[in-house]
Amino acid sequence: MIFLDNLINGISLGSIYAIIALGYTMVYGIAKMLNFAHGDVIMVGAYVAFCGLQYWGLPPVAAILVSMAVCTVLGVTIEGLAYRPLRQAASLAVLITAIGMSYLLQNLALMIWGANPKSFPRTFINSSIINIGQLNVSSATLITILANVVIMVALTLFTAKTKLGKAMRCVSEDRGAAELMGIHVNRTISFTFAIGSALAAIAGVLLCSSYPILQPTTGSMPGIKAFTAAVFGGIGSIPGAMLGGILLGVIEIFGKAYISTELGDAIVFAVLIVVLLVKPSGLLGKPMREKV
């Protein structure tokens, strides 16, 4: 039973990584950049939801909607102000700008909300324990997994069926050709950032419902791990991000439970390295062909 408990916890943690990883992977696929500030958008989302619940007395659903709205605006603003002027620049320059943005968000959060860790209210997903047979599962865990499945299905349908989704796939395949076909590239990229940031807000709330300590650096470690998950599954691929995220979460929880608590992170990264050595483009990534 402990095995099953761990498995469910792992899938739940992995679902959070997967939702964050979606933001990384979509932005990477379309704009070919590592958006280092993504982890900090999660943190902002969690803080906004926290304020909604604690200070403004919003009901949980309204709080999460407000948080999603704020993050969407934030994501689009960041893209427009900092990344768009560098669309043609070298990828390292964009990377450094993203890092600067990450510092900026962390320090803004530090100024607004202070350095003291806030404890995220349990009221959002009141963590009642549900018994399924002999399994004890908290409702937060179940909601996280459920949210992940819904987002996965919705996003797959969106990219496959809608006009905007198709535009996104086109731009990620060949930006120049997409532009020639009359696709508004800048608008499509902005839209990708909007979706990624809205997902980040959800991830932030889910993360803090399971691990209720909120501080300005809350987003950075899950951010790095989710990015790892995106690479693990093959960066640029939406199912890859899902698979990578969930596997990473399961490996982390099992590593912590059965091998060593302190070495959990090391195990995660070691598995990543082994996978990349065997399959250098990630689990579901397309192998890159080199042209001379």
Next chain:
Amino acid sequence: MTKAKRKRLILNLVTFALVIAAYIILQSMIAGKSISRSLRGQLVPICAWIVMAVSLNLVIGFSGELSLGHAGFMSVGAYTGAVVSGWLLHAQNMQDTTLRLVLALAAGGVMAGVAGVLIGIPVLRLRGDYLAIVTLAFGEIIRSLVNVLYIGTAEGRLHLSFLNKEMPEGVQMLVDGAKGAVKIKPIATFTAGFVLILITLVVVLNLVNSRAGRAIQATRDNRIAAESMGVPVTKYKMMAFVTAAVLAGMAGALYGLNSSTVVPTQFTFNQSINVLVFVVLGGLGNVLGSVISATFLTVLPEMLREFSDYRMLVYAVVLILVMIFTNNPTIRAFADRLFAPLKQLFRGKKQAGGDAK
């Protein structure tokens, strides 16, 4: 001597001259006691960061591989340096601080070099962003491992244990898990840092301007072309990577021996990113740029002290603005137009001088 060669020689000489001049000025300021306390405390760290930036520039700027785990090598060096120095003091009763410092730096460099070889073999098989993420992963693995490392010395021997603290009676702890390397006797000096910078510059500039260096840069510019011209790509990439690791290890040892404790959280991913920022702001493949930006960006947060709470905020904004202003094509074109008359004036003078010759 060709024109390009002469230009490079002059640039290298300027680099050395600037570093030596800065050292002499700072030393005389220390002698005359006209240097602020906070700056004085920063001298050794600045030296360490300069070495870190120059060595990372070798990997990113010259070999063209994005490495995000450079702080990992620094931490290997810092821990090795602390252990070797502590062991020599407690177990071998060596009182000569200079010799101890030299041995500690050398040991730090060697250990980081070994780590560089071990990491380089798998890492350099990958390309681009995947390579970057694996170096990041290795940096994090190193950090997790030193978090559960315990090293003590008793009766002239080193005791090492992993995950749990099993030490004999009366042991002198050198590395104490999450508490880090403890009770270090700070023996690093500004002069040692200066010498280390000189060594780094000599190594890097010579490597870059040698046959091997040209091969490294050829691989960066076009891997396939270089390979088809018979350049053993992996060998040269490895050479750059391991050299950088050794230098980073020595910088780490210097940095560690400047304070009384070294904790694993000092060498996180963020620290690797900081060094990356030095390199990119200084200019990829520009050694002098790395030296200047490492110095400036280490001092900058201190200079922003008066902004107190806002200093990291200002730092972030400055970083973003500098990147946008130096990389946006529209702004660059505008700046070029703005400075065009000036440039023409300069060029005209130069040409006149050439004619006179």
